[in-house]
Amino acid sequence: MASVLFLLAVVGFGTKAGFMPLHVWLPEAHPAAPSHVSALMSGVMIKTGIYGLLRAFTFLGTPPLWWGWALIVIGLTSGVLGVLFALAQHDLKRLLAYHSVETSASSRLAWAWVYWVMSTTSPMLMVLGSVARWLHVLNHALFKGLLFLGAGAVVQGTGTHEIDQLGGLLKRMPWTAVTFSLARSRFRVCRR
Numbered sequence: 308m309a310s311v312l313f314l315l316a317v318v319g320f321g322t323k324a325g326f327m328p329l330h331v332w333l334p335e336a337h338p339a340a341p342s343h344v345s346a347l348m349s350g351v352m353i354k355t356g357i358y359g360l361l362r363a364f365t366f367l368g369t370p371p372l373w374w375g376w377a378l379i380v381i382g383l384t385s386g387v388l389g390v391l392f393a394l395a396q397h398d399l400k401r402l403l404a405y406h407s408v409e410t411s412a413s414s415r416l417a418w419a420w421v422y423w424v425m426s427t428t429s430p431m432l433m434v435l436g437s438v439a440r441w442l443h444v445l446n447h448a449l450f451k452g453l454l455f456l457g458a459g460a461v462v463q464g465t466g467t468h469e470i471d472q473l474g475g476l477l478k479r480m481p482w483t484a485v486t487f488s489l490a491r492s493r494f495r496v497c498r499r
Contacts, residue, residue, distance in 0.1 A: 342459020
């Protein structure tokens with residue numbers, strides 16, 4: 308019964324968190340939403356799916372080893388495909404949406420680490436995995452929200468979402484360029 312509940316939690320909360328292949332709503336919702344709503348969706352709503360998984364998993368007891376492996380497969384698939392889909396995008400907010408799919412995959416890999424370690428009973432490694440997971444969630448919430456707000460300023464200032472039509476924004480929008488670059492570089496540093 309615990310394994311059935313695990314699978315139901317992964318599907319239900321995984322849809323909200325943007326797990327591949329349940330991510331289909333995310334790249335459609337971000338370009339259609341106002342940028343402040345996209346920032347909230349990325350910073351808060353996706354995280355509620357991750358929090359829901361945590362709450363569901365606390366009721367299921369000691370996990371079998373295959374739960375960790377299942378989360379590893381889901382995380383790696385989401386990470387690789389999220390990057391590939393992001394590289395093919397020409398819409399700024401859709402690119403950030405696929406990037407959210409990819410970065411939340413890193414959180415799933417930390418979850419997988421925790422479940423794998425729980426099944427092998429190493430408390431110290433479990434604590435390290437939990438800390439890494441929550442630091443990544445906080446990092447993603449703060450900096451991805453700032454990236455979506457920066458994308459909204461770019462869209463409002465230029466009138467387009469199309470990356471191919473954007474150019475020379477550093478001179479036209481210096482403060483937006485600085486905050487966007489800060490969020491992107493800080494996000495990249497924190498992920499390492």
